[in-house]
Amino acid sequence: YPLMPVEEEGRLNDDMLRENFIERVFAYDDWMQNVAGDNLTARALIEFHTRHKFQLLAHSEKIYRQLGPMLGDLKSEPLKDIADRYISSFMEAMTQRVSRGSHVNAMQHLMGYLRDAMADEDRQVLMEQIDAYHRGEVPLVVPMTLLRMAQRREPVDYLSSQKYLTPYPDELGLRNRV
Template identity: 45%
Template structure:
């Protein structure tokens, strides 16, 4: 297996999104966002399952076909069937991708589509958008905590921010594991993510703490269960109310430091955000400013304040 490198964040990606001419028609689906906006911050690992099993470009298009209860992958005529070959390739390829921190897929593809892939009834051109690509399904099965998104869905600012929040958190966790797990490190990790977890899912945040406090179970078991719940919590989209609650908790750490005017300014910024009058960046900018003036080590270490590089401009969704 590939040894994870803490300072390199690698994303799997459908090769056609990088402009590689691997599609059935000999073309590509180059993503401007991935190539122009994301490329400076990530190292892409391109994969095309169809080329991976030896199909050329151009080539006859393949599709998912439901024959009774059996799902096949074949061309429209049904005389080319790559079901077993494709499944074997995907299982073997995905098993080598344990170093990834996320994956960006091409939509609608019978191999890479994350959802709503057309599944045809055998012998007809009648289909329903109920399928999932073979590679996408294998990724979910082998690496269920891996952040996965379709490129088109990343144009939704909320989905985009949530995806990359999970990517950086996933990377952070594996960096921690490489450094050597201990109960103290797990507790510190949880403490750093307190307010980010509260913004995403307060219920699961409250479940995570007691998990770490259970010393009756082996450390590796505790860590595995914690990570599953941790990524599940971040999978919930942060809400305006939960963000407001997290901001107000952080505000409490400044009650002895700020003067009356500063307290009022921060309170108003938080309320304006809650009421949809100002973006999340306004109270966050104030908090980061006050942190410079009135240092608080506990708040300064909170991932919530900077869950991903500002240059990615991901917090404009809130």
């Protein structure tokens, strides 16, 4: 399992490294449970990409822009070869730390899907908290909670499956420190 996330124990004392590691573990588990091996189908591969699209965007916009077109022509070569290249690039992207600016970019993309569902006041509060996160005044959990609340209030099907909103169980509290 050369792509399985591995991290030195001592490095897990760093909040950002720990959050990134756990996020990679859950993404890799999703791949292994739903795409790898006997589960590999074009549909499974596309659904995985769809679930992790905003995570990928946050970690590496460059790789995000490469992987979308890769899935555009799944008949150009054997599906297993495409899937192998896809997951290698995906896991490479996931190893990259997410900057505050990249999180802001991903959250603003998500907010675009909720634009019609949110009242002007709610949108303003969310933008204020995204900006406060960008300045380092609040942790990531604050604007993410507001995004998730807006999604629950007026569900957008596409966002319901996004792992970026809940990449791992909330009980871990990892976004409280990043």
